Amino acid sequence: MGKGAETRERILDQAARIASRDGLEGLTIGTLSSELGLSKSGLFAHFGSKDELQLQVLQAAVQRFEYGVIRPALTAPRGEPRIRALFDRWISWVNQEDMPGGCILIAASVELDDRPGLQRDFLVQAHRARVAALAKAARIAIEAGHFRPDLDPEQFAFDFYSITLGYNDSKRLLRDPRADDRARDAFERLLASCRA
Amino acid sequence: MGKGAETRERILDQAARIASRDGLEGLTIGTLSSELGLSKSGLFAHFGSKDELQLQVLQAAVQRFEYGVIRPALTAPRGEPRIRALFDRWISWVNQEDMPGGCILIAASVELDDRPGLQRDFLVQAHRARVAALAKAARIAIEAGHFRPDLDPEQFAFDFYSITLGYNDSKRLLRDPRADDRARDAFERLLASCRA
DNA sequence: TGCAAAATAGTACGATCGTTCGTATAATGC
DNA sequence: GCATTATACGAACGATCGTACTATTTTGCA
Numbered sequence: 001m002g003k004g005a006e007t008r009e010r011i012l013d014q015a016a017r018i019a020s021r022d023g024l025e026g027l028t029i030g031t032l033s034s035e036l037g038l039s040k041s042g043l044f045a046h047f048g049s050k051d052e053l054q055l056q057v058l059q060a061a062v063q064r065f066e067y068g069v070i071r072p073a074l075t076a077p078r079g080e081p082r083i084r085a086l087f088d089r090w091i092s093w094v095n096q097e098d099m100p101g102g103c104i105l106i107a108a109s110v111e112l113d114d115r116p117g118l119q120r121d122f123l124v125q126a127h128r129a130r131v132a133a134l135a136k137a138a139r140i141a142i143e144a145g146h147f148r149p150d151l152d153p154e155q156f157a158f159d160f161y162s163i164t165l166g167y168n169d170s171k172r173l174l175r176d177p178r179a180d181d182r183a184r185d186a187f188e189r190l191l192a193s194c195r196a
Numbered sequence: 197m198g199k200g201a202e203t204r205e206r207i208l209d210q211a212a213r214i215a216s217r218d219g220l221e222g223l224t225i226g227t228l229s230s231e232l233g234l235s236k237s238g239l240f241a242h243f244g245s246k247d248e249l250q251l252q253v254l255q256a257a258v259q260r261f262e263y264g265v266i267r268p269a270l271t272a273p274r275g276e277p278r279i280r281a282l283f284d285r286w287i288s289w290v291n292q293e294d295m296p297g298g299c300i301l302i303a304a305s306v307e308l309d310d311r312p313g314l315q316r317d318f319l320v321q322a323h324r325a326r327v328a329a330l331a332k333a334a335r336i337a338i339e340a341g342h343f344r345p346d347l348d349p350e351q352f353a354f355d356f357y358s359i360t361l362g363y364n365d366s367k368r369l370l371r372d373p374r375a376d377d378r379a380r381d382a383f384e385r386l387l388a389s390c391r392a
Numbered sequence: 393t394g395c396a397a398a399a400t401a402g403t404a405c406g407a408t409c410g411t412t413c414g415t416a417t418a419a420t421g422c
Numbered sequence: 423g424c425a426t427t428a429t430a431c432g433a434a435c436g437a438t439c440g441t442a443c444t445a446t447t448t449t450g451c452a
Contacts, residue, residue, distance in 0.1 A: 003419065004429060021310050025222055030408065041412085042430040050410060101310045110306040113368040114217050114297045124369060131370070158378040162362025166354055169361060172309040173320060174327070182354040189389065199449065200399060226438065237441085238400040246440060 008046050011036060012060045015053065021101030023111050024054045024119065054119050061104045062126040069093050070133055079144035080191065083137055087160070087187050091180070094168050102172045106165065131157045138194070147194045159190050204242050207232060208256045211249065217297030219307050220250045220315065250315050257300045258322040265289050266329055275340035276387065279333055283356070283383050287376070290364050298368045302361065327353045334390070343390045355386050 014036055019027040029050060033043040047053040069089040076085035094103045101107060109127065112120040134157035141147040147156075163186045170179035210232055215223040225246060229239040243249040265285040272281035290299045297303060305323065308316040330353035337343040343352075359382045366375035 002428080007429080023219060023221065023307060025219065028408080029410065039431045040410090041432075044411070045430075048411095102306075107306050109365060109369050110298075110303050111219060113365075124371075127370060152381075154374075155378060155381055158362055158366065159382055161365070162358045162382065165361035165365060166358025169305060169309075169357070170354065173305050173323060175320075178350075182351060185348075185351055186355055186358065193385065193389070198398080203399080224438080225440065235401045237402070237443090240441070241400075244441095 004046070007038075011038075011043060011046060012057055015057045016061055016104055017098070017100055019054075019057055019101075020099040020104040020107060024057065024108055025111065027054065027057070029053070051118065055122060057104070058108060058119060058122055058126075061108075062122075065093065065105065065130070070130070079141040079146040080195075083141055083191070086134065086137060087163075090164050091167060091183060094164055095171060103168060106168055131161060134160050141194070145196055148196045151194050156190075156194060160187075163187055163190065200242070203234075207234075207239060207242060208253055211253045212257055212300055213294070213296055215250075215253055215297075216295040216300040216303060220253065220304055221307065223250065223253070225249070247314065251318060253300070254304060254315055254318055254322075257304075258318075261289065261301065261326070266326075275337040275342040276391075279337055279387070282330065282333060286360050287363060287379060290360055291367060299364060302364055327357060330356050337390070341392055344392045347390050352386075352390060356383075359383055359386065 011032065015027055015032055018032060018035075029040055029044055033040045036043070047056065069086070073082060073085040073089050076082040094106070096103065105123070105127070108119070108123055112123055131154075135153040138147060138151065138153035138156040142149055142151055142153070163183055166186070167179055167183035170176040170182060176182070207228070211223055211228055214228060214231075225236055225240055229236045232239070243252065265282070269278060269281040269285050272278040290302070292299065301319070301323070304315070304319055308319055327350075331349040334343060334347065334349035334352040338345055338347055338349070359379055362382070363375055363379035366372040366378060372378070
């Protein structure tokens, strides 16, 4: 990895932290550069525009999610165990301690939901892929005989993801000490309702 | 109502629209005043600071939620009918067409979840009250014999609210045409699992 | 109708925003 | 070890941010 790529990684890493707390729009080239000990213009040269910086922050986050949640969970046995692995990793992703503002993908979802642009387009596509991965895991669980055959996999994905959103809210905004229990309880009931 | 209070209402109304799309931090005194045909300083004088403007936008939104969702639903008969009324109104609130960026309370939740301040404090307190209202409605449904006696009302509130968050995501970000069906389906299954 | 008070406008401020440009320094390939 | 390219810097740009002052208009009441 060349020097430039190395710096770019450092930048995106810190940028993700800032964006998780202050949003993609609250992420500022001035603060970002000074926190990293770089000059504004030097940092700027890596991206060429703030739009591009935001986009790359999103892309990096999606990739980290892919490698930190989806792929490891796919090593779990097909069916319910894999679904459980997905949930466990998803929850701890939402609960990342090194992200001062929580899950950047949730933050970006709300921030971009009605703001057209490349950032939104990318986020939507990535989000669709995540939901599709959940639905596929449910489909596999049906094939494996763990889930009832008449289960709607897309509905399962909706239910699953809703729980993670509720967890995020209880944990980060309300700081409810029982947030983990609540999410776990909801998930177990979801599983029970899906079983064959 | 004096002239000042009238203008303040107009301001807060437009401010809510802007904040719903661009966030409380993206809400700017310059754009806000020019969109309303006011001078920056004239508008500013109504609030004294941006913090105060943000706070009043939040307070107005919470009050509108109270009068548009909670109170009307409380006129429905105790028990399951009231729960249904809450859900119906909650869903159409999240789906407000006059808010270009969707529910401002959800947006603010994600924006403020890790940013200390009066705005966050107020939002948390208001959010706790909303969740408490849900739990109370569940408790009443238990008393009425509609829900099973061993149901955990707070868990019900978590499940209920999670569905509305999932709905918001499906509707506004993914633009899933089946978002309404998905939320409705999840809600009906939640109800079924709660019945006595 | 006149007058104090309330409401709005005007102007200016320092700070910071994203961005451009020219230049210096550091890393890389031969 | 040198030439070339990649990388970073410094200064400056116009625009806009929130906020402070002062002046002007408008309002509501005696």
